[in-house]
Amino acid sequence: MTFAGNPSSNRYEFGANWASFVDKHYSAERRQLAADKLLSFLGKQSLEGMDFLDIGSGSGLHSLAAFDAKADRIHSFDFDSLSVDTTGKLRKLAGNPPNWVVERGDVLDADYLETLGTWSLVYSWGVLHHTGAMWEAIENAAGKVAPGGLFFISLYSSNVVKPSAQFWLDVKRQYNAANPRQRWRMEYWYIWRFGLGRNPLRLPHLLKQIYEKKKGRGMSYMTDVRDWLGGWPMEFADDNAVIDFLKERFDFELVRISTGEACTEFLFRNPKGR
Numbered sequence: 001m002t003f004a005g006n007p008s009s010n011r012y013e014f015g016a017n018w019a020s021f022v023d024k025h026y027s028a029e030r031r032q033l034a035a036d037k038l039l040s041f042l043g044k045q046s047l048e049g050m051d052f053l054d055i056g057s058g059s060g061l062h063s064l065a066a067f068d069a070k071a072d073r074i075h076s077f078d079f080d081s082l083s084v085d086t087t088g089k090l091r092k093l094a095g096n097p098p099n100w101v102v103e104r105g106d107v108l109d110a111d112y113l114e115t116l117g118t119w120s121l122v123y124s125w126g127v128l129h130h131t132g133a134m135w136e137a138i139e140n141a142a143g144k145v146a147p148g149g150l151f152f153i154s155l156y157s158s159n160v161v162k163p164s165a166q167f168w169l170d171v172k173r174q175y176n177a178a179n180p181r182q183r184w185r186m187e188y189w190y191i192w193r194f195g196l197g198r199n200p201l202r203l204p205h206l207l208k209q210i211y212e213k214k215k216g217r218g219m220s221y222m223t224d225v226r227d228w229l230g231g232w233p234m235e236f237a238d239d240n241a242v243i244d245f246l247k248e249r250f251d252f253e254l255v256r257i258s259t260g261e262a263c264t265e266f267l268f269r270n271p272k273g274r
Contacts, residue, residue: 010176012230014130015082018059021223022086026061035065041256041265042121042152047071053119055107055141056127060087063102066123067094075116077105107137118146125154126263132233135245142250147272151252154263158236161262165236175229187225195225228262239264 039045052066057076060083066074074097076087081104088102105112107124108131122145128137138153145151158165175186192198195206210221239259243266246252252268 010173010232012130012172012176012227012232013082014058014227014231015078015080015084015086017223017226017230019082019086021220022059022061022089025220025223026059026090030061031064031068034061035068038062038065039069041258041267042150043256044069047121050120051075053116053122053144055122055124055144056083056130057087057102058083058127060090060102062123062125063087063100064090064094066121067097067100071121072099074100075119076100076102079104079106107131107140108133110140113140113144116144118149119144120146120149121152122149123152125152125265126156126227128153129156129235129237130231130233134235134237138242138245139249142246142252142268145250145252145268145270147270149270150255151246151268151270152266153268154265155237155242156234156262157259157264158238159264160260161236169234171229172232172234176232183226183229186229187222190225190229237264239266242266 039047047066047069048071050071051073052063052071052075054063054066054074054076057063057078060076063074063076076091078084078087084102084104091097091100091102094100107113107128122141124141128134128141131137134155138155141153142151161168171186175183178186191206195209196202239257242264243254243257246268247254251271253271254266255269256265256267258265
C-alpha cells in the first residue's frame with residue numbers, strides 16, 4: 001500500500017518502504033503470485049480486452065501483474081515520487097511497454113483525474129484510507145470506473161481491528177515520531193505481541209503467516225509490518241458503510257468481498273451500460 005493524497009509533514013515514507021521491498025524481495029515467483037492473486041479475486045483467466053488504472057501503485061508489483069495478465073492498457077500513478085520511480089523500475093523490467101504509463105498523480109486532485117477518463121478495471125489496494133480524506137478518495141476513484149467496469153479496492157476494516165482503531169492510530173503516531181532504533185524496537189514489539197502472541201511456541205504459526213503473505217499477493221511480511229506500523233495518515237472503514245456508500249452514490253453492485261483480515265477486499269461492478 002502507499003499514499004495517494006495530499007502531503008503532510010508527518011506522513012509515513014511509503015515510497016521508501018516499497019523501494020526497499022523491490023530492491024530486497026522482488027522475484028519472478030512474487031511476480032507470478034501477484035498476477036495469480038489478482039486474477040483469482042477477479043474470477044478471470046486474463047485481463048485481455050480490459051484496461052487497468054492502478055491508484056497508488058506503490059511497488060508497482062500489481063501493475064506488473066496486470067501487464068502479465070495481458071491488460072490492454074495500464075496507467076499507474078502515485079503521490080509519492082519514490083513509488084513512481086519504483087513502479088517505473090518494474091515497467092522497465094517488463095520492457096518499457098508503450099501501453100503502460102507510470103506517473104505522479106493525486107487521487108484527491110479532481111483536475112488530474114479528469115485527464116484520465118474512465119477504465120474497465122480501477123484498482124486501489126490499501127491506499128485510499130491513507131489519503132487523509134478516505135471517503136472523498138473512494139468517491140473520486142469510483143468515478144473513474146467505466147460503465148460495466150469493475151472496482152477492486154481494499155480498505156482497513158473497523159469490523160475486525162483489535163485491540164481498537166484508536167490503539168493503532170496512537171501506535172502509528174508514535175512510530176512516525178520515532179528514530180530508526182526506536183522504530184526497530186517497535187517492529188519487534190509488534191512481532192512478539194501480535195505475530196507470536198507473546199508465546200515463542202507459536203513460531204510455526206508466524207512462519208506460516210510469513211509464507212501466506214508471500215503466497216497471497218507476493219508481498220513481504222516485514223515490509224507489511226513497517227507499512228502497518230507507520231501508515232499515516234490513516235482511517236478505518238466499516239465494511240457495510242463502504243458497500244452502502246458505493247450503492248447510494250454510484251449504484252455499484254458488490255460482486256465479491258473478502259473479510260477477516262486487516263484489509264477487507266471489495267470487488268464492485270458499475271452496472272450502467274450493461
